[in-house]
Amino acid sequence: MKFYYSQKLSHFPNLLHAFTTKESGNLAFHVGDDPVVVEKNHELLGNNLGYEKEKLVYMKQIHSDLVYVVADEDFNTPPTCDALITDKTGTPLMVMVADCSPILFYDKIYKVIAVAHAGRAGAFKNIVKNVIDSFGNFQSNPKDIVAVVGANIGVCCYEVGKEIFQEAKELGLEYAVEKKGSRFYLDINKIVKNQLLACGLDEKNIEFSDECSCCNPHKLYSYRAEQKTGRFAGIIMLG
Template sequence: MFCYNYYMKIHQSPRLKNQAKLIHAFSSRDGGVSLAPFNSLNLAFHVGDNEKSVLKNHNILATLLNYKTQTLVHMKQIHSNLVHIVDAGDNFLNPPTCDALITDKTNIPLMVMVADCNPLLFYDKSRRVIAVAHAGREGAFGNIVKNVVESFEHNFGSDARDIFVTIGASIGVCCYKIGLEIKTKAEELGLGFAIEQRDGAIFLDVRKILKSQLLASGIKEQNIEISKECSCCKNTKYFSYRASKITGRFAGVLMMR
C-alpha cells in the first residue's frame, strides 16, 4: 500500500500522492545526522538528542519536501484528544500543546511525530482542508478521530465523505502487549473488539479502534488507508518506544500548495 522512495527516505500513500497541490510524507529513521540511539533522522527535540542534529534533520526533510523549516507547525503532544486550529501564532519555534492540527491555509506544513503511536493524515479535497493527528492508546480511548472529523465539519464546512485518511506505521497488535487494567478500560469504553488474547498474554489493536472510529465518524471505508508495518517489529526502520525506551521520533507531514 505504501511506496518507499529510496532517494528521499520517505513513505507515501499512493492515494494522497495523486492529489494535486498536496505534499505529504511519512519519514523513517533513515537519512539524518543524529547519532545512536537517535540514529539517524530523529525529528524530536524533547528526547535527549543534540538540538543541532535535530534541526539539521528537520532541514533535510524540509529540503526534500520543498518547504521552509520555519513554516512547519508541529505539536507538544500530550496523549490527549485536543484539536488545534492553526493560527498566525503557530510556527516551528512555538508549537501548540495538542494532539491534532487542522488548517485550510496553504504553504503551512503540519507534522505529527511518533514512535509506535499512529500518525494520521487527513485531507478534504473538496474544501481543501488538512489535518494531522497523534493517536496512541490514549488518543484512541479518547476518540481523537471523532474530534478531528467534527472540526472539519464544524469549522470548515466539510462533509466526512470527502475526507481521505492515511495512517502510517505504528505498533501492531503483534507487539502491543497490555495488562489487565488497560484491558478493563478498553472493555468499559466498548472497545473489547480490539483485544486479542494469546499464549496467556493480552494485546491491543489500536489500528482496529481507529478504523472503527473513522467509519463511525462518516469516513468512507475506501477513503481509509492503514499501513500494516509494525514500528516495533521493524525498529531498525522506524523509531519504537516499546523496543527502545530511549529513541527518536519519525513523523507524518502534510501540506497544501
C-alpha cells in the first residue's frame, strides 16, 4: 500500500499518522461497495500502518460543524459528526474524503489529536474554529497545535455556481472565490488557512498538501472527477 505523510507530523515519534490513496481501497461503507470488502480494506490498512482495526474510530460524516470527544467508541460505534478529538493513546482517528479536506491536528504539549472533514459546508460553517475551541477543553494553547490539511479538490477544479459565490460573499469569504469569465472557482484551502490563523495557530505549524484530488483520480478518490467513487482517508493516533 502507498501512503503519504506530513513533514510536520513526522517529527513526533509518539504519533502514527498517514493519508491513504486508492491503493488502500475504498474505506467507506456508504458508497455501494460490498461491506465485507470494505471491512477487509480496513483490516489490511490497520495491519500495514500498525494499529488494531477494532480500535479505529471513524465518523458518519454529515457535512456539519459537529466535534465529538472520543471516549469509549470503537470501529463498530462511529459517531455522527465531522470532527473527532481525543487524548487517548492507542485510539486511531480517521476522516474520509473524496475532494473535501481531511485535516489532522496535534497538540504537541498536552498530547491531544483531532481529525476534521472540511468540505465547502464545513468550511462555510467554520468547523475549524469548533475543533480548536474543543482543544481548549484539554487546556491546549492554539500556538502549540499543528494542523495538516491533506489532498483535496483545488481551486483549479472546484467550479461552483453563482449561488455559492453569493453565499461566500454573505459569509465574508469572497476572497476565496476566483472568477474566470462568467465562472466561479472556490479555494477551500484559502478559507481553512485563514480560519486556522484566526484561531491563533502559528503559520509555521500549518501544512497543506499540494495535490488536487480532482486532478489525480488515478491516485485519489474524487467525487467531482468520478461521481460514483470511494473514499481515501487521513489517520492519526497517539502512541
